[in-house]
Amino acid sequence: xxxxxYTQLTxxxxxxxxxxxxxxxxxxxxxxxxxxxxxxxGYVEHSHESQASETRMAFDxxxxxxxxxxxxxxxxxxxxxxxxxxxxxxxYNWVSQLAAATGLRAPxxxxx
Amino acid sequence: xxxNSYSFVFLFLPLLLVLAWLIQRAGRQQLMIPLLxxxxxxxxxxxxxxxxxxxxxxxxxxxxxxxxxxDVSGTGRGWLWLGIAFxxxxxxxxxxxxxxxxxxxxxxxxxxxxxxILLPLAISFFSFQQIAFLVDCRRGQAxxxxxxxxxxxxxxxxxxxxxxxxxxxxxxxxxxxxxxTRPDWASCLAPALTLFVxxxxxxxxxxxxxxxxxxxxxxxxxxxxxVTSAEAxxxxxxxxxxxxxxxxxxxxxxxxxxxxxxxxxxxxxxxPYRAANITDFWRRWHITLSRFLREYLYIPLGGNxxxxxxxxxxxxxxxxxxGLWHGAGWNFILWGGLHGLFLVVHRLWVHLFxxxxxxxxxxxxxxxxxxxxxxxxxxxxxxxxxxAETLDGAGLLLGAMYGQGGFSLPRDYLDMMPSLxxxxxxxxxxxxxxxxxxxxxxxxxxxxxxxxxxxxLACPNTARLFALVESSPTDGNALSLAWRPGVTWYLLTVxxxxxxxxxxxxxxxxxxxxx
Numbered sequence: 001x002x003x004x005x006y007t008q009l010t011x012x013x014x015x016x017x018x019x020x021x022x023x024x025x026x027x028x029x030x031x032x033x034x035x036x037x038x039x040x041x042g043y044v045e046h047s048h049e050s051q052a053s054e055t056r057m058a059f060d061x062x063x064x065x066x067x068x069x070x071x072x073x074x075x076x077x078x079x080x081x082x083x084x085x086x087x088x089x090x091x092y093n094w095v096s097q098l099a100a101a102t103g104l105r106a107p108x109x110x111x112x
Numbered sequence: 113x114x115x116n117s118y119s120f121v122f123l124f125l126p127l128l129l130v131l132a133w134l135i136q137r138a139g140r141q142q143l144m145i146p147l148l149x150x151x152x153x154x155x156x157x158x159x160x161x162x163x164x165x166x167x168x169x170x171x172x173x174x175x176x177x178x179x180x181x182x183d184v185s186g187t188g189r190g191w192l193w194l195g196i197a198f199x200x201x202x203x204x205x206x207x208x209x210x211x212x213x214x215x216x217x218x219x220x221x222x223x224x225x226x227x228x229i230l231l232p233l234a235i236s237f238f239s240f241q242q243i244a245f246l247v248d249c250r251r252g253q254a255x256x257x258x259x260x261x262x263x264x265x266x267x268x269x270x271x272x273x274x275x276x277x278x279x280x281x282x283x284x285x286x287x288x289x290x291x292x293t294r295p296d297w298a299s300c301l302a303p304a305l306t307l308f309v310x311x312x313x314x315x316x317x318x319x320x321x322x323x324x325x326x327x328x329x330x331x332x333x334x335x336x337x338x339v340t341s342a343e344a345x346x347x348x349x350x351x352x353x354x355x356x357x358x359x360x361x362x363x364x365x366x367x368x369x370x371x372x373x374x375x376x377x378x379x380x381x382x383x384p385y386r387a388a389n390i391t392d393f394w395r396r397w398h399i400t401l402s403r404f405l406r407e408y409l410y411i412p413l414g415g416n417x418x419x420x421x422x423x424x425x426x427x428x429x430x431x432x433x434x435g436l437w438h439g440a441g442w443n444f445i446l447w448g449g450l451h452g453l454f455l456v457v458h459r460l461w462v463h464l465f466x467x468x469x470x471x472x473x474x475x476x477x478x479x480x481x482x483x484x485x486x487x488x489x490x491x492x493x494x495x496x497x498x499x500a501e502t503l504d505g506a507g508l509l510l511g512a513m514y515g516q517g518g519f520s521l522p523r524d525y526l527d528m529m530p531s532l533x534x535x536x537x538x539x540x541x542x543x544x545x546x547x548x549x550x551x552x553x554x555x556x557x558x559x560x561x562x563x564x565x566x567x568x569l570a571c572p573n574t575a576r577l578f579a580l581v582e583s584s585p586t587d588g589n590a591l592s593l594a595w596r597p598g599v600t601w602y603l604l605t606v607x608x609x610x611x612x613x614x615x616x617x618x619x620x621x622x623x624x625x626x627x
Contacts, residue, residue, distance in 0.1 A: 001597045001598050001599065001602070002597070003298055003299065003302060003597045004298050005597075006302050006597030006598070006601075006602060007297075007298060007301050007302040007305075007597075009602060010302055010305055010306070010602060010605055010606070011301070011305070013602075013605075013606040013609075014305070014605075014606065014609055017606065017609055017610045017613065018121070018122060018613070021610075021613050021614070022122070
């Protein structure tokens with residue numbers, strides 16, 4: 001292949017790849033990357049579209065208990081297994097929101 | 113700004129190339145130096161605007177001192193020492209003040225105030241480069257130019273952050289030519305782009321992958337968690353590969369970026385892990401730093417001119433200071449001292465057993481393999497000191513590697529080969545559950561470490577592939593694979609480029625940025 005042709009082809013292909021990546025990234029960042037699932041992906045929420053503070057329901061105390069230490073009830077509606085987002089210290093987490101929204105009793109455990 | 117960041121690949125580099133192309137198209141070649149200088153300063157300012165002033169100040173002071181050395185040629189010893197003191201003073205304050213104050217507080221029971229000082233990016237590199245320039249001025253070996261050209265020589269963005277450490281004789285004439293004549297873009301763009309992509313792939317696809325195995329092992333050891341002997345070896349080996357791919361990848365990108373503008377930088381790596389003795393290793397690893405230490409420290413100390421004992425002492429001092437250059441910490445000092453010791457042992461070996469045939473390899477194939485294995489194990493072991501953040505962590509890992517607590521293989525490996533369990537137990541190798549690396553696929557780990565070793569030990573290096581160094585009679589394999597404009601290299605370039613862009617979602621710093 002003549003060097004000039006090789007150079008043109010390589011540069012054109014690289015520009016094409018960069019364009020495709022930018023297009024895909026743009027489509028992707030159009031989706032809001034917020035909340036706990038963004039944490040799983042290791043993405044910084046602030047780097048993406050939504051830079052406003054996330055609206056989260058806060059509770060004075062978690063509306064669920066740890067099965068490991070302080071479960072008092074004998075009936076459970078939902079059992080959350082090994083979910084690190086549900087640890088009892090977080091008064092924002094989704095299990096409290098679930099309990100508040102549905103009235104279901106949802107203890108969690110991280111026991112293997 | 114990092115070479116492996118989207119801002120560099122998508123914005124900085126394309127914009128700079130387009131501007132350079134426009135300048136050349138307009139026939140205003142003399143604008144290339146100001147353009148590259150502004151781009152380089154902007155590249156540095158992206159990291160820290162206030163510290164850009166430090167870089168510029170350092171350039172102004174050193175340029176002024178070099179002019180004084182020029183004006184008083186032959187009698188400028190005082191100006192030279194002033195320049196060396198200025199550069200070492202900056203380096204000492206920003207890089208070592210915290211460390212030495214810490215040591216004084218701990219060792220002497222003092223309570224001196226020791227606020228943390230942010231280490232300016234690249235200070236080790238631009239300080240050394242300017243010291244070398246002043247010494248070359250004094251020796252009459254420097255190639256000088258106007259202030260703009262000197263400022264670009266120091267701050268040229270491809271080599272500013274982590275080298276290669278260049279001498280004026282290598283770069284200044286090229287910068288002079290760049291301001292006068294158009295570079296032959298047709299001949300340098302394509303190989304330079306390919307070399308850049310290969311360097312990027314080394315960093316993004318290989319180094320960052322091996323970090324997955326190295327980081328948890330070293331983190332565990334630094335936290336005081338004991339690891340098995342197999343994990344310790346896997347961690348040390350993974351870091352050995354990570355560091356090579358990281359730093360040689362960075363150097364490849366630096367050489368390629370300069371090449372895009374028609375500037376050729378010296379190579380920094382020549383397959384160092386193939387070295388069959390430690391002296392040879394240092395001729396292949398971070399070559400421009402080794403050259404600096406040899407020409408501006410070891411030889412001025414006396415080199416080998418004052419007898420064998422003095423020579424060995426000079427070697428030890430040079431390597432200890434080389435270790436200290438890498439970082440303000442006992443780990444780096446011990447690492448440098450250990451390599452100094454290795455060099456001393458090798459010199460003594462050569463002196464005692466090989467007479468005056470310096471660095472010659474042992475004659476037989478078995479001897480060569482044995483020499484390589486000893487060298488490689490020594491280098492891998494020393495990297496533990498280099499990587500560990502605490503001396504206790506390094507001690508724990510080295511202890512595990514060399515049998516403190518017994519040798520063991522992960523239980524999963526022996527489960528795959530149950531017939532080996534008995535014989536291995538007979539020679540003291542037991543089966544143990546892993547402490548740290550249990551979550552990784554054993555097959556993937558072995559295959560990737562094996563592939564990494566094959567690349568560093570058996571594949572031609574980029575310097576040979578791109579004819580960056582003179583070919584040697586042993587380059588048959590490299591020459592047949594050498595870069596040439598064709599379908600194979602085109603496909604390799606674009607596929608690796610696409611893979612790197614996808615894998616770059618998590619930007620990780622180059623290891624040598626911290627130095």
